[in-house]
Amino acid sequence: MSPKQRRGAETAERLLDAALTVYSEAGEQGVTVSALTRTSGVSLGSLYHHFGSVDGLMNALVVRWLGRLLEHLGGALAEPRDARAGIESIVHAYLSFVRDHPDEARLLHSAYADRLGMEQARQLRDAQEARLSPLTQWLEGYVAAGEIADLPGPVLEALVLGPVIGFARGWLAGASGVAPDEAARLLPDRIWRSLEP
Structure with missing residues (x-):
């Protein structure tokens, strides 16, 4: 350089x-x-x-931290020995990221990031496809093995990440009296039940 x-x-x-x-x-x-x-x-x-523009800068900031979150989640999938342990690992990784990076997580869970996601869904998807791929492939592998319900990929991702994202939004807004570590203890079992074949 x-x-x-x-x-x-x-x-x-x-x-x-x-x-x-x-x-x-x-x-x-x-x-x-x-x-x-x-x-x-x-x-x-x-x-x-x-x-x-300012929007261009903010878009780059959202994409940067979304990439870092997805890399963190991808790393969480490297070690689990079965599907249930993997779900626990994903939940812990997501919520530890939120706990350790609250300002960045607040941006990623903001109305601004939601608008960006809606307006630039295709560009964001293309930019993050390689990072999302490990989660999708991981889920598909356990579907093929019969350990996770045979549901469409987007539905599986919603079942895994939806409750975690919902909790994170509430906690970041100060609307939850439950700490991320406690939610990370409680959520995996409930999520797992929704994924069982």
Whole structure:
């Protein structure tokens, strides 16, 4: 990487870090050009050069952290010896990510990220396909072995991740008196029951 490319990459990183800071402190409405340039110390021109717009920057931030969450979940599937242990591992991994990265998780579970997902579903799916593939393949392997109900992939993913995402949203909004570690203890068995053949 040339010095110019390295400086460009560092500038983009500063902008992404600043966007998360501003979003965490002021919410979606606080993510303005002036707040981003002030927090990052980067010029307006650099913001537009690297991301095209504030929305482009926020989209890149969502995609970055979605990728990291999916990588974390993929790593959780590497060790389980059976389907039930795998479900427990996925739930623990998801909720530990939420617990350890609450600002990032708040962004991923926000109305902003939901809108982005609806507006750019195809692009996001294509960008994340390689990362989602291990979860889908893992589920399909246990369906083929008869350990998990033979249901369409999207239904299986909803049964596994739906309750976890629902809990995470409530906890991140402060609406749950249950800690992520307690939910990680309780949810796997209930999810497993919905997947049994």
